[in-house]
Amino acid sequence: MKGRLLNIERMCVHDGPGIRTSIYLKGCPLRCRWCHNPESISSEPEIGFSRSKCVGCGKCAEVCPTGAHIFRDDAHLFNRELCTACGKCVEACLPGALEYYGREMSAEEAGGAVLEDKTFYATSGGGCTISGGEPLWQAPFCAEVFQLLRQEGIHCALDTSGAVPWESFETVLPYTDMFLYDVKHTDDLVHREHTGSSNREVLDNLKRLSECGVPIEIRIPTIPGFNADEKSMAAMGEWLSGLPHIVGVRLLPYHLARSKYETVGRPDTMPDVPPPDAAAMAGAAAILQSYGLGAVA
Ligand code: SF4
Ligand code: SF4
Known part of the structure; x- marks a missing residue:
């Protein structure tokens, strides 16, 4: 089976535990204004x-x-x-x-590229992460890559926005050791305004996934003017604290990517806001920690 890839990055240290090879797939259902990979949005080459x-x-x-x-x-x-x-x-x-x-690559080729760095995974407790875009738009490809890697003892993590039908999770669940799961806002109207989509599917899928027993690291893109405020963080903290098998929460600070929009000819609709500073990130993490979550910024 072939997948449509953006790229493969080696020696990644922020996409799950240890040193990892990250496979970025093309295509995403969301239109987040702050997206720093606009080249991953379209599923077409x-x-x-x-x-x-x-x-x-x-x-x-x-x-x-x-x-x-x-x-x-x-x-x-x-x-x-x-x-x-x-x-x-x-x-x-x-x-x-x-x-x-958007080059196409077979599951065997992608898996082979990951295996080239096998020794680093063994020594660091790392492995492979499939990200995007939204990797679950190509769930059968992800499942096939993970199936190959699991046979070689490689830890497999999937980084998802959650904005996909539940059946896509079922396709990859038997082969996935860990999920990295984006949560952006608990308020549906605010979520719609800034991502172009409802958050219902995202939150419903997360609740259901958390009951499956697989470890989940929550990722919160921290965006001033959207969710970096105290009230939004507290609402996410309260909602997340009720879920089992959440092994951590990582806050990801917004950063500018204006030139990338010009590169792919996409309109850039993100308002001019400065990235959150270290104190703002620490404050957001402290709010989540007050709900018993192991949050890091
Ligand atoms: S612009 Fe480049 S990729 Fe597009 S049709 Fe022409 S040669 Fe092909
Ligand atoms: S004109 Fe510019 S884009 Fe075209 S081949 Fe030369 S350097 Fe590349």
């Missing part, structure tokens, strides 16, 4: 264009079969509507101004 790296050599226009690269008045215009994501211009672009997002 696409081309990233970094204008600052372009030297204007015109090689891309020479090889493009659809005329998507246009040079006019010394300006390089990229007409995405004409692009069929054949990838020819990416290969021709020597300065690396063009990047291909």
Whole structure:
């Protein structure tokens, strides 16, 4: 079976226990305003264009079969509507101004890439994490990769937004050692306004998953103007404290990713807010700790 990947990163230390290889899959049902990986949102392959790296050599226009690269008045215009994501211009672009997002890879190839660093997992208590985007949009692929890795004794973690039908969890549950689960807000209206979707499925799935006995680390993207305030953190703390098998809560500070939106030609709707400082993150963690949660910022 093939999956559609954004990339594979080695030596990750923030995607679960120990040293891990993280496989990032493409496609996500949510439209979080603060998303710092806008290239992971679409489930279709696409081309990233970094204008600052372009030297204007015109090689891309020479090889493009659809005329998507246009040079006019010394300006390089990229007409995405004409692009069929054949990838020819990416290969021709020597300065690396063009990047291909969404290459397909078989479960065997992805699993093989993870196994290359097997010795690091053994010494650090690490393993493999599949993330996204939303990896459970490709749940059968995740299950197949994990099945292969589990046969080799590799710890398998899945990092999810939870915004998928419960059946997707059932597909991966038999092969998953741990879930990293994003919780963003307990208020449905606020969640809808900032992510484009209701939180009902996210919270219902988390409740159900917590009753399955598999360890879950909660991840809270901490966003000023959305959920970084005391009331929002307290509501999440209260809700989470009633769930079993939550092994930790990790607060992830918002950081800017404006240029990435331009690279993939997506509108950036995040208001101009400064990232939370260390004191704000510690304060948010303290609120969650007051509900008995092992929260770290
Ligand atoms: S091939 Fe790359 S560097 Fe050359 S014009 Fe195209 S995008 Fe720019
Ligand atoms: S990926 Fe193919 S169709 Fe798209 S711009 Fe590059 S060469 Fe043209």
